[in-house]
Amino acid sequence: MTLEAFKAGEALTMGVELELQLVDLTDFDLTAAAADMLFLLGKQPFPGDVKPEITESMIEISTDVHTDYGALLGQLGQMRNALVEAGDRLNVGICGGGTHPFQRWSEQRIFDKPRFQELSALYGYLAKQFTVFGQHVHIGCASADEGLYLLHALNRYLPHFIALSASSPFLQGVDTLFDSARLNSVFAFPLSGRAPFLLRWEDFAEGYFAKMESTGVVKSMKDFYWDIRPKPEYGTIELRVCDTPLSVERAAALAAYLQALCRMLREQGEPVSEDDYLVYNYNRFQACRFGLDATLVHPRRHETLALRDDVLATLNQLAPHAAVLGSTGALDVLRRVVATGNHAGDLRRWHGESGGLRGMVDAAVRTFRGDES
C-alpha cells in the first residue's frame, strides 16, 4: 500500500489535538477513567471530538478545522467545559501538563483497542512510559509541496514552541531540571526526530516512504513520531513538539502562533537547506532543558541568541500577519508568557508553595478548569 495522496485544501486552516490527563481527586495520581469518561461523554453531543489514547488514564480531544483564532478558542473552551462537567459527575480530575509528575508507568493500563494492544506488544515498557501528553497542531496546506516546504522552514522556530508550551518539569517524582521532560520520552522511539529533508511530495511519498515501507519497519505515517510530520489524509502538517499546556487558552494561542508563522513563511518563501538542521538537535535540547532561558544558535548566521529575545522579535514580526488573521490576542497571550514564564515555571512554583507533588497537580487541575490564570 503506497502513501495516500495529500488532500491539499485551504491554506492556513488550523486544528488542535490535546492529550489530557485523567487524575484521581484523592491522591492526584493518574487514574484509569477513560472508558467511564467516554461512556458519559457519549451520551450527549460533544462540542468537538474525543477519543481514547494508549493508556486508560489519557483522553484526547480534537477541534474542528478553523481559520479564526477566536472560533478555535471558543470551541476549546466549550470542550473544556464539557470535560470538566463530566469529570465532576464521575469524581475525576482533568488536567494538562506534558507529564504526570509522579505516576508510575508500570501501573498504567493499556486501553482495550487493537492498535493500542499491538503497540504495547511491540514497544513493551516504552508504550507505558509513553504516558506523556502533547498538543498537536495541524496547519492546512494548499499543496503537498507547500506542506513539505513549511515543515522544513519551521525547523528554526521549533524551539519557540517547546519553550512556550513546556509544562513537564517533573517525572517519576523528581524535578528533572528540564522544562519539557516529555520530549525526552518521545526521543526513545526509533522513528522519532525530524523528517528527511525532501521538498517534493513525490520524492517523499514514492521515494522515502515507499522504501521505508518495503523494509517493513513502517506501515503508515502514524508510525513516524517526528517533531513535525505531514498528514496527507488531512492535507496538513502536524506540529507535535508542544507539551499540552495547563489551559486551553494557551493551547489556542500556540496554534494561532503557528498559523501566523506559516503565513509569514509562505509570503517570504525563503529557500531552505539541509544545513539548517546542523543546530537542530542542539537548539531543541536547549529549549527542552532551559525553556525560555535557553540559548539558541542561529542556523544561518551561527551566532548565539537568547530564545526569549528571539520569540519577542518573532512576535513583533508576526504582528501584521496576526492582524490579518485576527489573532492579535493570541500573540498578547504569548507575550505575557515570555514576560512571566511558562507553565513549567508555574508548576515549580506551586510545588514549592503548596508543599509537594499532589498540591501541584491539584493546582494544575484547578487551572485547567479555568478557576485561575
Added chain:
Amino acid sequence: MMLESLGNPLAGMAWPLALLLAWLAGEAISRWLSLPRVCGYALAGFVLASGQLGLLPQPAGTPVALLADFAIALVLFELGQRINLNWLRHNRWLAVTSLVEAFGTFIVVLLVARGFGLAPLPALLLAALAMSSSPVAALRVANELRCSGQVTERMLHLSAFNCVFAVLVFKAIAGYWVLTSAGGLLPALWSSLAVIGVSAGIGAMFGVAVPTLLRWQRRGGGDATVILAIATLLLVTLTHALQFSALLAALVFGLVVRYRRIVFSGADRGFGTLGSLLTILLFVYASATLSWSQVAQGAGLALAVLVVRTLCKVGACVAFAGLSGIGWRKGALTGLALTPMSVFAILLLEQTRHLGIDVFAQVAGLGLLVLALELLGPVATQRALILAGEAGREEGS
C-alpha cells in the same frame, strides 16, 4: 493478652498460630481458587474458633478485640481519606442512590424479619446492620486488585455512607432498647446522639491536629503512615475509654485529613505490612466470635435477608445508574460489590455488649447471615470489580 496466658505456653501461642494458619489459608485460596485472601482468613478463624476446633478462645471482650478495633479503624481512616464530599454536590443522583440503597435495604430487611416473626426491636437492629457494606472487604479487595474506575469509586463512597447510616440507626435503636427494657431517657440519648456527635468531633480534632504535627515534623510529603497509625491507635483507645464510636471517629479523622492533602498512594495503601497483618487478625477475630450453634439456626431468615438485601442494593444502583452517569451494567456491579457486611457488623455488635444486648441470641439467623456474607461478600466484590474491567491485576498474580 499474651501475659495473661504465660502459664500455658500453648495457649499463649494460639493467636500467632491462628494468624499463621489463616495466612496459609488466604494464600492457598488466592492461588488455587483465585478468591480474595480475606475469605481464607475468615474461614480459618471460624474453623479454629472456640465453638469449633477450639484453638482460639472466644475473643470478644478480650484485648484482641481492641486490636481488631484498631485494625478496622485503620481501614475506616483510609476510607475516609478517599471520600470526596464534593462529588455529592456535583452528582446529586449519587447521593440519591446512597440514600435509597441504604434505607431501602433497611425497610425491606425489616419487613422480611417481621415476616419471619422476629420481635420489633431485634428486627430493627438486624435491618440496621444490613444497611452497612463492610468497607474492610471492599477496600482490601480494591487495593489488592489495584482497582480504579467508577464501580470502585462508587462502591467505596456508598460503603462509607451506608456505614455511617448504619451506625446512626443502630445506635439510636440500641439506645431505644436500653430505654424501654431497663434504663431511662438519659442513657438512651447518650448512646445515640451524643455518641455520634462526640465521636465525629474527636475524629475531626485528630484530623486537624495530626497534619499540623506532620507539618511541624517536616514540610509535607514523605512517609506519614507511622504517625497516622499511632494517631489512629490513640483515637481507638480514647474513644473506647469514653465509650464512643471508634468507627465513626476514624472515618471522620480520615475525611478531615484528606483536606490537608495527606493521602496514601501505591505501597502505603492499606497501611502496608501493618495493614496486611492486622487484616488477617481482623478477619480471624470476626469469624472466631461466631459459633456453630449460632450459625446452625435460622437458615430461612438468613437466606431471605441475604437475597432481599442484595436485590435492594443492586436494584437501587441500577435504577439511578443512568442518571448518575454510568451504564446499568456498571450500576449492577456496584450494587453487587456492596455485598460484604460481616466484619463491620460484628464490630458494631461488639459495642452494644456493654449495653447488655445480645443480638445474636435475639436474632436466630444472624450468625449464619454474617458467616455467609463474610465468605461470599469479598468474592462478590472481587468478581464485580473484575467484571467491570477495573482490576489493574488479577488476584494472586
